[in-house]
Amino acid sequence: MTRSPSTSPHNDESPINLERIRQKFPRWLRRFLPSGGGSHEDHHGKGMFGFTIFLLSESIVFLSFFFTYAVLRLTTPNWLPAGISGPEPSTFVIINTVILLSSSLVIQLAERSLNHHHLKQFRWLWLLTALMGTYFLIGQGIEWSQLHFGLRTGLLGATFYILTGFHGLHVLSGVILQVIMLVRSFIRGNYNQGHFGVSATTLFWHFVDGIWVILFSLLYLW
Amino acid sequence: MTHSSNEGATNPLEPERSNQQFNWRYYLHFSTDHKVIGVQYMVTTFTFFLIGGLLAMLIRGELVTPELNLVDRPLYNALFTLHGTVMIFLWIIPFNAGLANYLVPLMIGARDMAFPLLNALSFWLIPPAGILLISSFLLPNGPAQTGWWSYPPMSLQFPPGQPINGQLFWIISLILLGISSIMGAVNFVTTIVWLRAPGMTFFRMPVFVWSVLSAQLLQLINLPSLTGALILLMFDLSLGTNIFKPLEGGDPVIYQHLFWFYSHPAVYIMALPAFGIFAEVLPAFARNPLFGYRSLALASLGIALVSIFVWVHHMFASATPDWMRVLFAITSMLVAIPTGVKAFGWTATIWKGKLHLDTPMLFAMGGAAMFLFGGITGVMLAANSFDLHVNNTYFVVGHFHYIVFNTITMAIFAAIYFWFPKITGRMFAEGWGKLHFWLTFIGANLTFFPMHPLGLQGMVRRVASYPSEYQGWNIIASLGGFLLGVSVLPFIANAIGSILDGPRATDNPWEATGLEWTTSSPPPRDNFAEIPQVIFPPYNYGNPRAYGEDSATQSGEEVSSHNE
Numbered sequence: 001m002t003r004s005p006s007t008s009p010h011n012d013e014s015p016i017n018l019e020r021i022r023q024k025f026p027r028w029l030r031r032f033l034p035s036g037g038g039s040h041e042d043h044h045g046k047g048m049f050g051f052t053i054f055l056l057s058e059s060i061v062f063l064s065f066f067f068t069y070a071v072l073r074l075t076t077p078n079w080l081p082a083g084i085s086g087p088e089p090s091t092f093v094i095i096n097t098v099i100l101l102s103s104s105l106v107i108q109l110a111e112r113s114l115n116h117h118h119l120k121q122f123r124w125l126w127l128l129t130a131l132m133g134t135y136f137l138i139g140q141g142i143e144w145s146q147l148h149f150g151l152r153t154g155l156l157g158a159t160f161y162i163l164t165g166f167h168g169l170h171v172l173s174g175v176i177l178q179v180i181m182l183v184r185s186f187i188r189g190n191y192n193q194g195h196f197g198v199s200a201t202t203l204f205w206h207f208v209d210g211i212w213v214i215l216f217s218l219l220y221l222w
Numbered sequence: 223m224t225h226s227s228n229e230g231a232t233n234p235l236e237p238e239r240s241n242q243q244f245n246w247r248y249y250l251h252f253s254t255d256h257k258v259i260g261v262q263y264m265v266t267t268f269t270f271f272l273i274g275g276l277l278a279m280l281i282r283g284e285l286v287t288p289e290l291n292l293v294d295r296p297l298y299n300a301l302f303t304l305h306g307t308v309m310i311f312l313w314i315i316p317f318n319a320g321l322a323n324y325l326v327p328l329m330i331g332a333r334d335m336a337f338p339l340l341n342a343l344s345f346w347l348i349p350p351a352g353i354l355l356i357s358s359f360l361l362p363n364g365p366a367q368t369g370w371w372s373y374p375p376m377s378l379q380f381p382p383g384q385p386i387n388g389q390l391f392w393i394i395s396l397i398l399l400g401i402s403s404i405m406g407a408v409n410f411v412t413t414i415v416w417l418r419a420p421g422m423t424f425f426r427m428p429v430f431v432w433s434v435l436s437a438q439l440l441q442l443i444n445l446p447s448l449t450g451a452l453i454l455l456m457f458d459l460s461l462g463t464n465i466f467k468p469l470e471g472g473d474p475v476i477y478q479h480l481f482w483f484y485s486h487p488a489v490y491i492m493a494l495p496a497f498g499i500f501a502e503v504l505p506a507f508a509r510n511p512l513f514g515y516r517s518l519a520l521a522s523l524g525i526a527l528v529s530i531f532v533w534v535h536h537m538f539a540s541a542t543p544d545w546m547r548v549l550f551a552i553t554s555m556l557v558a559i560p561t562g563v564k565a566f567g568w569t570a571t572i573w574k575g576k577l578h579l580d581t582p583m584l585f586a587m588g589g590a591a592m593f594l595f596g597g598i599t600g601v602m603l604a605a606n607s608f609d610l611h612v613n614n615t616y617f618v619v620g621h622f623h624y625i626v627f628n629t630i631t632m633a634i635f636a637a638i639y640f641w642f643p644k645i646t647g648r649m650f651a652e653g654w655g656k657l658h659f660w661l662t663f664i665g666a667n668l669t670f671f672p673m674h675p676l677g678l679q680g681m682v683r684r685v686a687s688y689p690s691e692y693q694g695w696n697i698i699a700s701l702g703g704f705l706l707g708v709s710v711l712p713f714i715a716n717a718i719g720s721i722l723d724g725p726r727a728t729d730n731p732w733e734a735t736g737l738e739w740t741t742s743s744p745p746p747r748d749n750f751a752e753i754p755q756v757i758f759p760p761y762n763y764g765n766p767r768a769y770g771e772d773s774a775t776q777s778g779e780e781v782s783s784h785n786e
Contacts, residue, residue: 046336050412057404057442064450064480068465076471151463155471158463162454 047196048203055207062211065166069159069218081154087147089220096139097216100171103132104209107178111202114195123185126198129205130178133171140168160219167215170208177201246721252346254338255747256327259345261645263320264638266345267313270352274308275707277301282669282703288690298686299367300388304355306370307392310488311399312352314630318495319344319406321637322434324645326410328738328745329428331419331754336412344405351398358391366392369684371481374466374474378458385460393456400449407441410434419737421756425516428736428760432519433498436526437491443530444487451480478540482533490529493625494522496633497564500590503636504568505761506734507583508575512761518567524560532557538606539613547606554604561597565590581655582640582732588663589632596624599674614684617677623670632662635713642720643727647744650724654716661709668702735762 073079080086087093110125144164149157181198184190191198249261281301284292293301323341327334335341358365365388368377372392380387414435418427455477457463464470466477505512512518534542534550568590577583599621603609612618635658642650672695677683681692688696730739735758741750758765 046412046416049416050336050408053411053442054404054408057407057446060443060446061450061453064447064483065454068450068454068476068480071476072465072473075473078471151461155464158457158465162457162463166453 044194044196044199048199051200051203055203059207059211062166062214065159065163066214066218069163072155072159073222076155078154079156081149081156084149084153084156086156087160087220089216092139093143093216093220096136096143097212099132099139100136100212101209103129103136104206106132107202107205111195111198114191114198119185119191123182126178126182126185130175130182133175133178133205137168137171137175140164140171163215163219167208167211170204170211174201174205174208177204252342254334254342256323256335256338256341257645257745257749259341260320260322260324262345263316263323263348266349266352267317267320270308270312271317272710273356274305274313275710277305277308279703279707281305282700284686285688285696286700288688288693290687293686295686296364296367299369299684300359300365302684303366303369303372303392304358307355307366307396308352309626310370310492311396312348312355314492314626314634315403315488316348316399317634318434318437318492319403319410321634321641322410322430322438322495323406325641325738326413326431326434327417328741328749329431329736330414330417330422331737331750331756332413332417333748333750333753335409336417337409340405341409344402344409347398347402347405351395351402354391354398355395358388361386361388361391364388371478371485372455373481374455374458374477375468377455378467380459389459390456393452393459397449397452397456400445400452403441403445407438407445410438411442419753419756422737423756425519426756426758426760427519428498429501429512429515429518429522430495430498432522433494433501436522437494440487440491440494440526440529444484446484447480448484451477451484454480475537475540478537479533482536486533486536487526487529489625490525492630494525496589496630497522497525499633499637499640500564500568500586502734502736503582503586503640504571504590505763506640506732507578507580507586508572509578509763510571510573510575511763512567513570513573514563514567515759515761517563521560521563521567524563525557528553528557528560535604535609538609551604551606555601558597558601565594565597580639580732581650581652581659582636584656584659585632585636585639585662588659589629589636592624592628592632592666596621596629599624612677614682615677616673616681616683619683620670620673620677623673628666628670632666635659635662638717640732641738642717643731644738644743644745646721646724647727647742648720648724649727649731650716650720654712654719658709658713658716661705661712665702665705665709669699669706670702672696672699672702735760 106125107129110122110129113121113125144161149160151157151161177197178201181195181201184197249258249265251258253259253262280293281298284290284298284301290298323335323345326332355365363380363384366372366377368389372389377389380389414427414431418424454463454465458466458472464472466472466474468474501512501518532550532554534546535554538547538551572587599617603612603618603621639650639655642648676692676695676699679692681688727743729741729743731743732739737750737754737756738745740754
């Protein structure tokens with residue numbers, strides 16, 4: 001390294017100037033992008049960045065399951081065991097899906113009202129999201145109990161229950177997170193300084209919904 | 223090389239430093255200080271290294287004679303299974319995480335990791351996971367016996383009617399270690415991207431930090447695939463599903479894909495930090511700037527990127543279609559390009575340097591040299607025809623150990639000696655260090671070189687007995703293995719003795735560049751009295767201001783220019 005050292009710490013000699021790149025992104029995306037060096041104080045941005053890469057990593061677990069499902073489905077000669085019909089996209093399942101997906105909109109509105117410091121509105125919308133998530137979980141349980149195949153019914157049963165079960169665990173985690181955040185909203189001044197937990201839960205909820213879209217297409221529509 | 227040039231200089235931190243004693247009791251507590259956690263990682267994983275080494279010596283003991291006489295076959299299977307699992311998942315990967323934990327915040331000028339509590343949790347998952355794995359020796363049917371891959375359907379053939387078995391312990395232990403690694407990876411990547419000190423641009427980061435970043439990105443992208451495979455394996459093993467059971471319509475090759483999608487990049491997760499260590503140690507003892515800094519930094523990312531697309535080369539003999547075998551042979555050989563950039567950069571760094579052959583330098587040069595050998599056999603194995611010839615033989619074992627022991631573990635020892643004064647505040651005994659190096663270097667080559675001719679002659683791996691014509695090389699390998707066992711004794715004696723009674727280390731005993739050498743040894747709780755402002759490119763050897771001489775002028779100048 002023979003270049004003469006630049007004297008000012010903020011004179012970024014490298015072609016990658018993060019702050020300049022960051023400013024080019026829309027505001028909603030910018031919060032995932034790091035500001036320049038030394039942003040020790042920005043807990044929200046740091047936390048959202050970490051949580052986002054965690055979700056990207058988590059999606060690989062789902063991807064490994066999707067891969068397994070697709071390969072087995074494509075290569076197994078008798079995918080449906082004799083006398084067994086696969087899962088059908090019945091009205092019940094579709095209503096369940098619509099409820100879960102529209103809850104993404106509700107939670108987004110909830111986070112927005114918290115951004116605008118409308119705490120009461122936040123609580124109602126947040127509670128509604130948690131109820132919609134709970135409805136989905138109960139609906140999933142009812143569907144499980146009505147299916148005429150079990151975990152050990154061939155590859156169909158194994159993959160169906162593992163995939164929906166793993167997704168269901170994520171929905172359950174999301175609902176638990178939502179309850180925790182709701183309780184915390186009753187602690188005076190809890191969200192005055194920032195609400196990383198609420199933003200992370202919102203992002204997690206969108207993630208869980210996105211996974212369900214893929215899962216629904218693979219399991220019911222294929 | 224004088225290690226004490228700073229001794230006479232007045233240091234404003236001196237009174238504070240005398241309070242910073244290295245107190246071992248402090249390291250038994252739950253702490254969120256990245257330096258404490260780093261040491262906790264390193265000491266814990268070194269304990270597992272000793273256990274894994276003991277298992278290896280039992281294996282080598284059995285292989286002295288062609289007949290089966292020291293252990294029975296199930297125990298032999300358990301020995302090599304746990305040896306591999308412990309060394310990979312409880313020694314190298316978490317040790318590297320510990321070293322990075324200690325060094326990365328110091329190197330980029332941060333006060334701690336991005337998420338200190340998460341950091342502590344990542345560490346505290348490791349002891350229970352390791353103890354769970356080792357405790358499977360106490361089960362009625364012993365530990366898992368199917369190698370560190372645990373391929374189904376073999377791994378699903380545990381005696382029925384035993385819901386609690388060694389294979390299940392193995393799976394749960396690995397899932398826990400995976401969760402620990404993912405939490406660590408989130409933490410490392412966020413720390414490196416967000417917490418760099420002012421002026422510490424990406425291209426001023428030490429190559430070690432680049433290596434950690436690349437390795438941890440691989441953890442994030444690839445490790446979840448292993449977790450997914452293990453969850454499915456657990457369902458097959460304990461809950462009666464048939465996903466990987468070929469007789470019931472399942473497909474065991476899916477497991478191989480998911481397993482190697484992580485476990486091949488895992489080799490780079492282990493090796494990249496070792497490459498980073500070479501890039502720190504070689505310039506410091508050659509008194510030369512690192513040759514081709516940018517190329518070496520980007521080569522780390524390049525290795526990580528290419529290694530995502532090479533996993534099928536472990537499955538050339540798994541009825542893989544021809545087009546896939548050719549494709550993955552090519553991508554595997556592509557890894558040699560960024561790796562070659564690295565090896566070239568190290569060589570050019572020590573070229574015409576003023577070499578100081580202290581212990582860290584010996585380990586780094588020894589490791590880098592043996593990496594050349596292991597790398598070449600790696601390219602040989604990437605070729606389909608050759609790979610099929612030596613598939614599942616000792617040639618593969620020899621190649622792998624030249625990487626994981628002769629390169630990576632040597633690099634780890636280089637790192638331990640290099641940063642020992644910084645971590646403990648004491649100097650180690652140089653003579654004992656050199657003894658440790660020569661015993662390790664000779665032992666490593668004696669142990670692992672004979673595996674190459676053995677493999678070429680057709681000796682299959684994972685067998686407890688073998689035809690008698692293989693005995694000669696096996697005796698040499700076993701003697702080497704016992705020598706390696708002896709070689710850690712001077713290291714342990716040196717480390718403990720030096721911590722208790724070594725001479726005090728100065729802030730920068732090697733006159734190395736890098737922010738970690740500008741703070742006291744050991745560093746204070748917050749690492750730096752003031753967050754440093756970085757005004758130098760890295761590895762600025764030849765510029766005395768870069769390694770802390772006359773530091774008062776530097777900060778004075780820097781402040782005044784900043785005010786302009």
